[in-house]
Amino acid sequence: MSRRLRLALLxxxxxxxxxxxxxxxxxxxxxxxxxxxxxxxxxxMVVPLRHSTxxxxxxxxxxxxxxxxxxxxxxxxxxxxxxxxxRDESGAGRVERRTRRARSDTVRLIxxxxxxxxxxxxxxxxxxxxxxxxxxxxxxxxxxxxxxxxYLVGSHRDYAPFRSEHALDPFEGLGAxxxxxxxxxxxxxxxxxxxxxxxxxxxxxxxSAGSIGILNAASAIAVTVAMLLLFAEFLETYVAPxxxxxxxx
Amino acid sequence: MSYLPYAVAAWLCLVGLAGVAxxxxxxxxxxxxTVTQSSSYxxxxxxxxxxxxKAPIFKGIPLHSTAVDxxxxxxxxxxVVVSVVVVALILALALDAHRLSGTVDPDGIADVSG
Amino acid sequence: MVFSTLxxxxxxxxxxxxxxxxxxxxxxxxxxQALVNGVYxxxxxxxxxxxxxxxxxxxxxVVSGIAYPLVIxxxxxxxxxxxxxxxxxxxx
Numbered sequence: 001m002s003r004r005l006r007l008a009l010l011x012x013x014x015x016x017x018x019x020x021x022x023x024x025x026x027x028x029x030x031x032x033x034x035x036x037x038x039x040x041x042x043x044x045m046v047v048p049l050r051h052s053t054x055x056x057x058x059x060x061x062x063x064x065x066x067x068x069x070x071x072x073x074x075x076x077x078x079x080x081x082x083x084x085x086x087r088d089e090s091g092a093g094r095v096e097r098r099t100r101r102a103r104s105d106t107v108r109l110i111x112x113x114x115x116x117x118x119x120x121x122x123x124x125x126x127x128x129x130x131x132x133x134x135x136x137x138x139x140x141x142x143x144x145x146x147x148x149x150x151y152l153v154g155s156h157r158d159y160a161p162f163r164s165e166h167a168l169d170p171f172e173g174l175g176a177x178x179x180x181x182x183x184x185x186x187x188x189x190x191x192x193x194x195x196x197x198x199x200x201x202x203x204x205x206x207x208s209a210g211s212i213g214i215l216n217a218a219s220a221i222a223v224t225v226a227m228l229l230l231f232a233e234f235l236e237t238y239v240a241p242x243x244x245x246x247x248x249x
Numbered sequence: 250m251s252y253l254p255y256a257v258a259a260w261l262c263l264v265g266l267a268g269v270a271x272x273x274x275x276x277x278x279x280x281x282x283t284v285t286q287s288s289s290y291x292x293x294x295x296x297x298x299x300x301x302x303k304a305p306i307f308k309g310i311p312l313h314s315t316a317v318d319x320x321x322x323x324x325x326x327x328x329v330v331v332s333v334v335v336v337a338l339i340l341a342l343a344l345d346a347h348r349l350s351g352t353v354d355p356d357g358i359a360d361v362s363g
Numbered sequence: 364m365v366f367s368t369l370x371x372x373x374x375x376x377x378x379x380x381x382x383x384x385x386x387x388x389x390x391x392x393x394x395x396q397a398l399v400n401g402v403y404x405x406x407x408x409x410x411x412x413x414x415x416x417x418x419x420x421x422x423x424x425v426v427s428g429i430a431y432p433l434v435i436x437x438x439x440x441x442x443x444x445x446x447x448x449x450x451x452x453x454x455x
Contacts, residue, residue: 003356010270014263021259030251031369032300039297039318046319047307055305055316056418060323071327078334085341125421133306133417137330138425145429223330227430230337234437253369257381268388276393276438280400283431284384287407290423291380294414304415317415325419333430340438347442 051200052130052209060135061215065194068215069179072222076176079226083165086233101155111153118146126220130209136216140223147224148231163232168225175222182214254295261288275343275353279336286332290325297321376410397435401427 029035042063043055052058060068102108125139151159161167183194191197201208265285272278297318305316343353350358369377383403390396404427411420 007271010267014267017266018259018263021262025252025255025259028252028255028296031254031295032251032298034297034299034302034318036318038320039299039316042319043305043316044313047312053306053308054418055307055319056322056326059319060327064320064323067324068327071331074331075334078331078338081338082334082341085338085345131308133304133421135326135418137327138418138422141330141333141422141425141430145425145433148429148433226334227433230334231433231437233341234337234434234441251369253374253377257377260381261384264384264388274391274393276435276442277391277396280393280396280435281388283400284387284403287380287384287403290407290419291410294411294416294419298414302415304417306417322416322418325416326422329419329422329426330430333426333434336431337434340434344438344441344445348445353442 050196050209050212051202052212054130054132054135056133057130057135057216058209058212061130061212061219062194062196062209065183065215068219069183069194072176072179072219075222075226076172079172079229082230082233086236099156101158102153108153111149114149115146115153118142118149122146126216127206129216129220130212131206136218136220137223140220141227143220143224144227144231147228151231162228165229165232168229168232171221172225172229175218175220175225178218178221179215182211182218254298255292258288258292258295261285261291273354273356275346275355276340278355279339279343282339283332283336286328290329293321293325370413373410373413376406376413379406380410393435393439397432397439400431400435404428404431 042059046055046058046063047053050058050062052062102111122139122143122145125134125142126136129135129139147162150162182197186195186197187193189197196210196212198210200210206213262285265281265283265288268281268284269278272281297320299315299317302315302317303310305319305322307316346358347353352358380403383406387396387399387403390399404423407427408420408424411417411423
């Protein structure tokens with residue numbers, strides 16, 4: 001199908017789809033007119049029942065915990081897919097690119113400050129996820145971003161521990177598997193899968209919300225390691241480096 | 250104009266689809282897909298909005314105040330992070346196509362035979 | 364009457380998002396599009412905050428500021444790196 005024919009078919013198709021959208025929107029209630037009872041029920045019930053002041057996190061990891069397990073496995077499957085696609089089978093030797101540390105002192109200083117602040121903010125987002133906004137998912141991405149500033153500012157030897165897939169793969173399994181094991185532990189005790197196991201503690205402190213804390217940490221580990229693995233796969237070079245630099249300090 | 254949020258969601262979806270269909274570069278195509286994904290987030294959060302509602306975080310506000318729907322926020326929050334990795338998978342497919350055919354143009358790839 | 368259920372701040376946020384999307388699509392160079400996508404992500408964050416959704420706003424901020432530019436730039440770098448060595452890509 002030639003490009004011109006494709007573009008000629010596109011305009012009526014988009015107009016038709018727009019007409020269907022307009023018909024659907026005309027039947028919706030007005031903005032702000034919330035009909036369903038489920039939102040009201042959750043807002044009243046989750047804090048007394050689970051002692052988690054962040055109702056969104058309580059919903060993600062407890063009321064709809066099976067959903068989040070599915071999302072984590074989507075993440076895992078996508079990382080496996082990227083690894084399989086980008087790995088070269090023809091046997092061309094993997095040559096590691098040699099880079100130097102950033103030459104300017106100012107850039108190195110700002111990089112070190114960014115790594116420190118990024119690690120702290122990421123750990124705070126993950127740890128307090130069930131009390132204030134945040135959680136395992138954004139906190140994991142911030143942690144991965146802080147580690148990647150090390151790639152930007154440092155030499156190839158500084159970043160080497162975070163590039164080897166042999167070191168990172170067990171942690172990815174720990175993140176995805178930790179979620180399932182916490183759920184199976186409830187099965188082993190005769191309750192339903194993913195029942196909240198531990199005592200609930202005092203709402204608003206770190207020791208609250210039962211096994212939501214463990215599931216939160218597991219998904220944070222899974223997201224961080226997934227981002228690092230993605231970056232490692234995308235940047236592996238299978239040909240000789242273009243400008244061989246001398247080994248920097 | 251009480252229907253402006255839903256109209257914006259429909260507009261975003263159509264713009265993203267038009268970008269995907271007229272794209273000449275596979276990486277540009279992957280980013281236009283993210284625009285279509287954002288239309289679903291806008292629709293979800295607009296459906297869950299309660300008039301004069303606050304955020305569903307009950308630290309510092311009294312326990313029985315009106316709050317917006319937490320279920321759609323839970324869906325959006327996990328979806329945003331997982332879709333980054335799925336877009337990375339699409340980009341890996343684009344890189345593979347580039348390696349096999351030498352071009353990132355979607356129209357040029359169709360001529361590769363064998 | 365007509366604007367009854369939309370606070371003006373929310374209407375402005377929605378219009379900004381609706382204006383940002385065609386800008387992302389119309390930028391053809393992937394490297395520039397990564398930057399424009401980052402700005403579009405910030406307009407989405409503004410919209411999520413105004414719709415009383417702090418968790419999705421945090422996730423979108425982090426993702427459009429860190430994760431998307433990372434993945435897009437890595438892909439563009441790899442395409443350009445492979446383009447400079449065309450003889451390596453033809454053998455299978």
